[in-house]
Amino acid sequence: MVAQRINVNPTILSFNASAGQSATQILTVTNLSDKVQAYQLSLGDWIRDTTGEHRYYAPNTTKRSCAAWVSFDNPVIEVEPQKSRDVRVTLNVPADSMATKEMKWAMIFIQNVKEQTGDDNKAGKMKATIKEIYRIGIHVYQTPPTVTKKEAKAISLVQDKVNKDLYDFTMVNTGMTMLDCKVRLVLTDLASGTEIKLEEQAFPVFPGGIRLIKLEIPKTVPKGKYSMLGILEYDPDMPLEAIESSFEKK
Template sequence: MKVKFLSIIFFLISLSQVLAQDFEVAPVTLYFNANPGESQSKVVTIKNHSSEKKSFILSSTDFEITTDGEKRYRPANSTKNSIASWLSISPAFFDLEPNAERQVTVSVQPPTDDDGSRWGAIFVRTTEEKTTFESDAKLSAGITISPRIAIQVYQTAKSNKNLKAKIDQLREIPSEDSTERWFSAIVTNLSDIIIHCKVFLIASNMQTAKEHQYPPVQFDSYPKNTQKIILKMPKGLPKGTYALAAVLDYGSNVNLEGTQMVIQVPK
């Protein structure tokens, strides 16, 4: 009975993986660096892997970033840094035969007086026409929306070099892994553009001056946004007192930022 149950579970998992691959989108992240008034375009390829003809619709949407770095989708043009009004998609609706593919052009044109960062997403969905009897009255034209793939879209003018960020509030937090010690810190983006950040954790023995550096945490920091990051240090340092530093690197032409605390490593 147990074997039969497991077989059913594996079948359902396999089935979900097949259904999830009815269509493919590439790439799923677009980075633009158009200067004010300049237009830039990129191409996205959509492939229909199903055995049936499919109709596709592409629509823009906004997203916000929480302090934990999670994305929360919002309606287009509803957030301060929405890219939706700068964005054009061609074509935004089309049909694809089985195993066929179509290229879609995504263009961004910021206004002449704005060199700040904007971001958002494009949802790619398949649609299924329904009869009038089947259609829900709340759905326009009898179309129901299927599962979607999101294309992340980012724009930062290449002429804007005014980067500014800080890191502080380094502290130890409970670890969910018995082989590691976990620490948190707060990174604040003080500029008007998206900044790619790397944060290194460095432990320096205060008696011997020997340093231990750990792989960085990498992430995008959004304008005027504060984000909590988690830094992990494997257990196993020699016994002693350590100066622990979280060092923020967010560009080759700016100074490093850091925050520090003292920790004890027992036997």
């Protein structure tokens, strides 16, 4: 991930720790600028809303937060120009079976720290303040090894109330793990039987999450009456979820 003049790798830290276990991964922060830079690491909570947008919250305030379990070997690092520094990120899971009954997640924020001089600089002192210039986020996922259930349900497929060329496909993750989903429309001309497979959309959904995907009927689709099948794929080993509707292209 590159934001301004910083590169952070990886952008996702996935843990599979059991109760009472500690696990550590490495974040590599690279300063791509021509000056020494200092960076501060902090934690926060977040969710995805029904449109897939991220919503951010203070750490340890959401139901599935694991922010309290995450620590750094150094929350502030200084990196020379064109150099990299590693940060050890450790996740400590409480020795409590309730802590591993479900998937949890958090966000690591990395922002640069700018050193500024104050009025007392004339006296030979330097006043340091933190000024946020840019901030990037690293996803942290904790999925216990016993949490494996994958399941999803297609809820509805209805025409958008504003744009008649859009259809709103709604699904819910009824399983216990995050799902990497794909959804697509398959149209069948009721007169000729011709089948048209439209482009699929990919998206992630947290456990318990509801997602609404807007699927567009291309203007290139010929006029006529069609049956329409919204197909949801979320795991190669699980059956497809589908929901049927119909429409007329005029």
